[in-house]
Amino acid sequence: MTAIAAATVASTLAACGGGDDGSSSSAEGGGENEASDIGVTEDSIKLGAHYPLTGVAAPGYSEIPTGVQAYFDCLNKEGGVYGRDIEFIFKDDAYNPSQTSQVTNELVLEEEIFAMMSGLGTPTHSAVVDFLNDEGVPDLFVSSGSLLWGENPEEYPMSFGWQTDYLSEGKIIGEYIANEFPDAKVGLFLQDDDFGQDGEEGIRQYLDDQIVAAERYVPGNTNVGPQIAALQAAGADFVVGFNVPSYTALSQLTALQLGYDPQWFYSNVGSDPNLVGGLLNRFSEGKVSDAALLDGALTTGYLPTVDMTDNPWIQEFSRIWDECGGEGELSNYRVYGMSQAYTMTQALQAAGQNPTREGLVEAVEAVGAEWEGPVFAPFRYSEDSHLGTSGMTIERIVGNGSEEVQPVRTTDIGDAPIEEFDKEPATPPANGIPDEEAYEG
Amino acid sequence: MDYFVNVTITGLTQGIIYSAFALALVLIWRSTRIVNFAQGSMAAATTFIALALIQAGQSYWVALVVALVSGFVLGALVERVIIRPVEGGPELNAVIVTLGLFVAIQALIAIIFGSSFQSFPTPFGVRGFQVGGSTIPLTPTSLYVIGSVLITMALLVALFRFTRVGLAMRASAFSQEVARLLGVKVGGMLTLGWGLAAVVGSLSGLLIAGGGFVYPAYMDSLIVFGFVAAIIGGLDSPVGAIVGGLILGLALSYVNGYVERGSALVSVAALVILIVVLLVRPGGLFSSTTARRA
Numbered sequence: 001m002t003a004i005a006a007a008t009v010a011s012t013l014a015a016c017g018g019g020d021d022g023s024s025s026s027a028e029g030g031g032e033n034e035a036s037d038i039g040v041t042e043d044s045i046k047l048g049a050h051y052p053l054t055g056v057a058a059p060g061y062s063e064i065p066t067g068v069q070a071y072f073d074c075l076n077k078e079g080g081v082y083g084r085d086i087e088f089i090f091k092d093d094a095y096n097p098s099q100t101s102q103v104t105n106e107l108v109l110e111e112e113i114f115a116m117m118s119g120l121g122t123p124t125h126s127a128v129v130d131f132l133n134d135e136g137v138p139d140l141f142v143s144s145g146s147l148l149w150g151e152n153p154e155e156y157p158m159s160f161g162w163q164t165d166y167l168s169e170g171k172i173i174g175e176y177i178a179n180e181f182p183d184a185k186v187g188l189f190l191q192d193d194d195f196g197q198d199g200e201e202g203i204r205q206y207l208d209d210q211i212v213a214a215e216r217y218v219p220g221n222t223n224v225g226p227q228i229a230a231l232q233a234a235g236a237d238f239v240v241g242f243n244v245p246s247y248t249a250l251s252q253l254t255a256l257q258l259g260y261d262p263q264w265f266y267s268n269v270g271s272d273p274n275l276v277g278g279l280l281n282r283f284s285e286g287k288v289s290d291a292a293l294l295d296g297a298l299t300t301g302y303l304p305t306v307d308m309t310d311n312p313w314i315q316e317f318s319r320i321w322d323e324c325g326g327e328g329e330l331s332n333y334r335v336y337g338m339s340q341a342y343t344m345t346q347a348l349q350a351a352g353q354n355p356t357r358e359g360l361v362e363a364v365e366a367v368g369a370e371w372e373g374p375v376f377a378p379f380r381y382s383e384d385s386h387l388g389t390s391g392m393t394i395e396r397i398v399g400n401g402s403e404e405v406q407p408v409r410t411t412d413i414g415d416a417p418i419e420e421f422d423k424e425p426a427t428p429p430a431n432g433i434p435d436e437e438a439y440e441g
Numbered sequence: 442m443d444y445f446v447n448v449t450i451t452g453l454t455q456g457i458i459y460s461a462f463a464l465a466l467v468l469i470w471r472s473t474r475i476v477n478f479a480q481g482s483m484a485a486a487t488t489f490i491a492l493a494l495i496q497a498g499q500s501y502w503v504a505l506v507v508a509l510v511s512g513f514v515l516g517a518l519v520e521r522v523i524i525r526p527v528e529g530g531p532e533l534n535a536v537i538v539t540l541g542l543f544v545a546i547q548a549l550i551a552i553i554f555g556s557s558f559q560s561f562p563t564p565f566g567v568r569g570f571q572v573g574g575s576t577i578p579l580t581p582t583s584l585y586v587i588g589s590v591l592i593t594m595a596l597l598v599a600l601f602r603f604t605r606v607g608l609a610m611r612a613s614a615f616s617q618e619v620a621r622l623l624g625v626k627v628g629g630m631l632t633l634g635w636g637l638a639a640v641v642g643s644l645s646g647l648l649i650a651g652g653g654f655v656y657p658a659y660m661d662s663l664i665v666f667g668f669v670a671a672i673i674g675g676l677d678s679p680v681g682a683i684v685g686g687l688i689l690g691l692a693l694s695y696v697n698g699y700v701e702r703g704s705a706l707v708s709v710a711a712l713v714i715l716i717v718v719l720l721v722r723p724g725g726l727f728s729s730t731t732a733r734r735a
Contacts, residue, residue, distance in 0.1 A: 053556075054551065054556035054656075054657075055556065055656065055658065058556060058557055058558060058656075059557055059558040062557070192702065192704060192705055216702060216704055216705075217704045218704040218705040218707075220662065221662075221697070221704050221705075221707050221708075222653070222654070222662075223451065223455055223693075223694070223697060223707075224704075225447070225448070225451035225455075225578055225694070225697075225698075226447075226448050226451060226694060226697040226698030226699075226703070226704075227697075227698075227704065229444055229447035229448060229451070229578070229698065230444060230698065232443075232444075232447075233443060233444035233447075246558060246654065249560075249654070250654075253567060253652070253653075254578070256567055256568055256569070257567060257568065257569040257576075257578040257580050258447065258569055258576055258577075258578050259568070259569050259571070259575070259576025260576075279558070279559075279560045279654065280560065
């Protein structure tokens with residue numbers, strides 16, 4: 001019922017925005033640029049996003065928008081999308097859902113953005129997903145692996161995931177451990193929300209009988225001593241963490257205190273070795289060296305990382321960061337932001353010369369699964385699924401980089417099997433700017 | 442059994458940190474009869490000063506001393522400039538002013554030092570000691586914290602019990618008029634009280650930060666737990682603050698470790714403990730008098 005209502009509102013809004021120019025014919029190439037919908041003018045498109053720029057989730061994540069911005073700045077220099085500059089407005093929600101609501105209201109009602117992109121975080125974005133869908137604002141490529149954005153397009157027709165969902169990630173991790181470590185006693189260290197739950201569900205599909213303990217922490221409670229001690233007491237010699245980066249550092253520190261040394265496996269979200277190492281290295285004035293702590297831990301990957309200097313995408317993104325970026329080095333978080341901006345550019349190109357909000361969503365559903373880019377495996381976008389990519393490698397952290405221990409495998413939610421992925425990786429186009437055809441519908 | 446020992450030790454080391462913060466609250470209460478909500482952000486401010494020095498290459502100990510001195514200056518300044526005008530009015534006014542300060546200082550820290558999450562060094566190790574064949578979660582750093590807190594407590598008890606200054610401070614706090622009549626320089630005593638409390642607060646901020654993470658709001662949860670610890674202890678007694686902190690730390694660690702989904706219940710548990718203590722002993726466990734009001 002709400003889904004129908006939301007869809008109605010969406011189409012009404014789209015009609016309001018594009019009603020005066022006969023938008024159905026404007027998707028033809030070669031026409032004039034028109035102000036085809038809210039947030040679109042003849043020479044600009046306004047996009048909005050929310051990120052934790054301050055607070056406990058800010059380390060790392062606050063770098064994502066700088067990557068997005070750098071990519072769009074370079075894109076704008078090359079003529080933008082159909083001659084329109086991309087205007088990217090991002091606001092700080094401090095990873096606090098009530099602030100996410102506030103800044104999203106500002107973005108939608110005051111800034112009048114065309115679409116939301118890359119809004120970060122499961123608890124935060126959950127607070128605004130209904131609002132965005134009710135208002136008919138495209139909500140593309142949410143920066144979170146929750147199933148919420150993609151599992152049920154009827155409920156949230158405007159929302160799309162982007163990265164591998166945590167359930168699929170859990171399945172790939174579970175299968176790997178069952179195959180490679182059949183005798184391990186596995187303990188789970190989980191964030192006590194959808195993130196941890198989805199991951200646990202995926203892992204248990206392949207590994208249920210090997211799991212000896214599942215401990216949960218609540219973000220904000222920085223004492224994880226009892227959880228780590230419980231994993232130790234249960235005899236777990238292999239710990240899988242579905243946690244954010246600061247809790248990777250906390251769990252490592254606590255394990256150090258307890259003299260607990262299992263094989264660690266951190267899911268993609270919590271594993272950035274530069275960030276975690278940076279947090280850990282000053283704890284004891286160099287008495288605990290940074291790299292050593294995470295060395296040998298396992299993790300997953302769905303995007304190239306900055307240590308892969310041979311990867312053409314990383315080379316291209318380095319060039320973009322040098323030319324259009326701000327202060328600091330290219331980091332994995334900036335690569336993440338640039339990769340999202342790349343996909344967003346593909347989506348805007350596919351939406352045609354005079355894009356409407358509805359047209360954008362239709363285009364992603366219709367052709368999004370064919371897009372190639374820095375992401376290892378294709379997106380799953382269709383009318384029935386708005387989930388992003390599903391392919392993941394398994395990697396071992398070595399120093400501040402990583403080495404692949406299992407090539408990309410793909411899966412889907414539910415009991416979909418895990419399959420090998422053997423397509424050649426895509427290479428970046430000229431200037432790192434995609435060239436997708438307009439989707440005509 | 443190992444697990445019980447681990448959870449207990451973790452609780453005690455967390456508890457002593459709550460105690461440290463509660464001590465600062467008790468000190469300011471004893472010397473000025475104000476509950477200072479800004480204590481947490483004042484401590485965070487001096488911790489960031491220390492961190493800036495350490496990042497500039499100074500040793501931990503230099504940074505510690507500078508932080509404590511700047512804590513004293515900050516406390517005295519706050520009393521002279523901000524609290525003095527509202528002192529003597531309704532008690533609530535001063536308390537509300539400290540609440541405003543709490544937010545303002547936190548925002549200032551974010552502006553000056555940035556709001557990113559940073560690790561704070563500790564001069565001692567963070568690996569647990571070996572006992573028998575197993576490692577217990579007691580580290581050289583936690584011994585340093587425990588030692589510092591106990592020494593601070595002893596110094597405070599001595600100050601209030603055995604020195605004229607301590608007596609004068611208590612008198613000024615208890616009744617300004619009477620103290621003045623007896624020749625106590627009340628204004629100076631109040632400034633001194635705030636300065637000393639801020640020193641203890643700064644110390645607790647540094648101890649909490651050591652071997653952990655700091656960001657402008659890192660003291661927030663400790664403010665709540667520190668208050669609960671101080672109230673449990675009676676708000677008036679340094680020993681009570683220590684015991685209150687330890688009780689709270691242990692209780693929360695057991696909730697965290699033994700209750701299903703306990704990690705989420707920690708804050709709730711702290712408030713339940715507070716309510717129970719206040720219902721059973723309204724003045725707190727260590728209150729010396731039942732209705733001592735200025």
